[in-house]
Amino acid sequence: MSTRPRPSRRHVLGMAAAAPLAASGALALGAGTARAADSAYAMCYFTESTNLGLGTDYGLHLAVSTDGLNWTPLNQNNPLVTPTAGALGLRDPFLLRKQDGTFVVLATDLKGTDWSYNSQYVHVWDSADLRTFTGYRRLKLHDMATHSWAPEAFWDAGRGRYAVIYASVNSSGHNVIMVNHTTDFVTASAPQVFFNPGYDVIDGDMAVGVNGVNYLFFKKNQTVAAARSASLDPGSFTEFGTGVAHGGTEAPTVFRSLTSNTWYLWADTYTPNGVFYAWRSTDLAAGTWTALDQRTYTQPVNSKHCGVATITAAEYTNLLARWGAPAWNRLKSYNYPDRYVRHADYAARIDVYPFDPYTDAQWQLVPGLADASAVSFRSVSHPTRYLRHYDYVLRLDVNDGTAAFAQDATFHRVAGLADPSWASFRSHNQPTRHIRHSGYVLRVDPVTTATDRADATFSVGY
Incomplete structure (x- = not known):
């Protein structure tokens, strides 16, 4: 078995498998359905400060934004909820808007940086509105003596189920992207290899149903790379395009602007208290990205491995009312x-x-x-x-x-x-x-x- 890389602190895509804007302006989800137009964003993350110091916390953090670039941390940048089972901490949280309009949160079952800790489970919460979190549980994904890193989920319309993808070391001896399917995030089907290009990959992040194409973004070496497929079948994705990096880069999160034909790619460095960098594209099919000026975006302080979901104006207002904006700048x-x-x-x-x-x-x-x-x-x-x-x-x-x-x-x-x-x-x-x-x-x-x-x-x- 090859030496495993340090895991990403990557939160996955949060846009319910970010998909194109419908003609009405509503967001077309991976299922191809349309929902009421959202006007803001929620970001989930955990925190690590330099040398795992004062600002480190392995609970679920949220921030909100009206432009997807500048963020207001909620609850004074303190966690909203923390796991009570497994490793008693999380990394790589992911936020998905489900088909019924409610949310589910997934996260790696790992506290801190003990990369030898192997969990066959991921943390799960349900939430109607991101103001309360209920039904905490752990979802078992496999029986292998390895980890379940950086879970993400998306709706697979052809199968009528949600797909949960994550990184594990399988019989190939290196990290691959695995997939299980579920209807309820309580039980899941047997795991399958979703993407194995023959080298180590982690941090799978999906954009589903973009002009008939599905895109997978992932960490390859120290670079964020991409693959695509016309289907969501395991083994169908082929790498393409030009990767992006800024030092050692991981944890891709890709989502589309609600106000323009612009896609954003956020990624961060894998050192504690890593810095986010952002790129933009107006055409995922081109496979190229342009770095954004750091003047244009600001990450929540100490945030790691972000995931982004779109929310309504009412949800944005209610989240600020429930959790509050920071009392500092x-x-x-x-x-x-x-x-x-x-x-x-x-x-x-x-x-x-x-x-x-x-x-x-x-x-x-x-x-x-x-x-x-x-x-x-x-x-x-x-x-x-x-x-x-x-x-x-x-x-x-x-x-x-x-x-x-x-x-x-x-x-x-x-x-x-x-x-x-x-x-x-x-x-x-x-x-x-x-x-x-x-x-x-x-x-x-x-x-x-x-x-x-x-x-x-x-x-x-x-």
């Missing part, structure tokens, strides 16, 4: 979008994400200490401390209650100087100066050049 640099504003040894700077403690980059934007119409930046990890300028350099200091401190720690949010859809922050008591980075250190400086404007522009998100 992160600030992304405009011209260095892989960097976020954080404090380190009480100095304010922009650093490459990820880092620990990740809470050093979380801020509460509170009413300005000197002017309630402005803002002050209170640290989440040091809540008695605020960003303030001192000799034009920003640092994190304890509020001493003086008028001078209040003015130094107050800033007026204005339209982004480099992009009005972003934000810039003008000093309250030095009104000719804005917060900007210089040598990655934050200062308040006059802004005169295009470079200055880019240095002084940030996104306020999560």
